[in-house]
Amino acid sequence: MSLFNIDQINQYLSHISNISPYQLEQLYKAIWETTEMTVACGFLTLVGGLPIALFLIITAPDGLRPSPIPHRIVSVIINIFRSIPFIILLVALIPVTRFLVGTAIGTEAAIVPLAIATIPYFTRIAEVSLREVNHGLIEAVKAMGGSRIAIIKEVLLPEALPGLISGFTVTIILIVGISAMAGTIGAGGLGRYAIQYGYQQFRSDIMAIVIVLLVIMISAIQWAGDYLASKFNHR
Template structure:
C-alpha cells in the first residue's frame, strides 16, 4: 500500500486540478458579468436599474449564505440533468460553480467600486460609450484587484473540491476520507493535506505575482 501512495496522490491531485480549473473558468465566465451588472445597475451607475440591482443582490446573498455541503444535496436534480450523474469529478463541478459564482460576483463588484469615479466621469465626458467605459476604464483599472480576487476564488474552490470529494466527488477529499480516515492511514491524510497546502500556496503566490504585473509603475515601486 505504501508504494501505491504516490500514485494515488497523483491521481487524486489530477482530479482535484480538473475540478478546480474547469469550475474556475466557468465561474469567471459567469461571475465577472454578474459583478459588472451589480455595479452598473446600482444607483448612480452607468445603467441605473435599482429594481434589477436589488434582485441580483438578493440572489447573490442567498447563494453565499447556503453552506456548500447543503448546496450539493439541494441541486442534485440540476447536477443529474446537466451531466447525467451525481457522482464523480465531472458531477462535482456543477455545485462548485453554483457555489462560487455569487462569491466571485461580490469580488468583482468590490474591485470595480474601488476604481476612482473621476476616471469614469472623465471617460464619459470624452464621449466614451458605456461599453468602452466598462472595458477600457473599469476593468483595466481594477485588474490587479480582480486577479487577487480570482486567486481567492480558486483557493475557495480547492476547499470546496475537498468537501465534494468527501461525498463521492473524487479528488484529494475522496482519497483522504476513503483511505485516510476510514482505514486509519495517517500517511494518506498527511499526504493529502500537504498537496492541498502546496496548491493553495502556489495559487496565492501566482496570483500576487500576476497582479503586480498589472499595477501601475508607481504602485509597484512604492511597495
C-alpha cells in the first residue's frame, strides 16, 4: 500500500480549501515544474560552478599555479553576474534564452537564467570551502611529489566536501526561491501557480497551500544537505 494516495491527498486538499479538480491538476503540474527547474539548474550549477571555483583556487596568488591575470578576469566576471538582480538578469537574457531553447517562456526557458544566476553564487561558496582546506596537507602532498591533479583529487575535494555539500544545499534552496520568482513572469512552477490562482483570484487558502509546500520542500532539502555534510565530515 502506497504511503501517499493521490485520491486521499485530493480529498484532503478539497476539504481544507475550496479548490477545484482543475486547480489540483495545475498544482501537481506546478510542483513538477518547480522540481524540474531545481534539479536541472542544480546540476548545471554544480558542473559549472565547481570547476570555476577550482580554477580560482589554483590560479590565486597562493595557489598551485598562480596566474594573476586569468584569475582576475574570471573573478571580475563572477562579481558582475553576482551583482545583477535576478529579475533584471531574467529579462536581459531573453534573447539568449530564446536562442538556446527557442522560447523565452516556460520551465525550460527559465533554466537558462536560473543557471547563469546561481553558477556565480555557488562558485564563490565553493571557493571559500576550498580555500579553507589546511595548507599543511597540500604542502605535505607536494613534498611527496604529488601532482596538481593528485592534490585536487586527494586533498582539496575530499577535505572541502562537507563545506561544498553545505554550500550546494544553500544554493539549491536559493534556486527554489528564485524559480518561484521566475514563475511570476511566465516560467511556470509554484510561483506562477501562486500568482495565477492565489493572488489574482484573491485566494489566500491557495497561497497558504503553496507556502506550506515550499516550506516542506526547502526543509527536506536542508535536512538532506545537513545529513550528507555530516556523513562526509571526517574531521
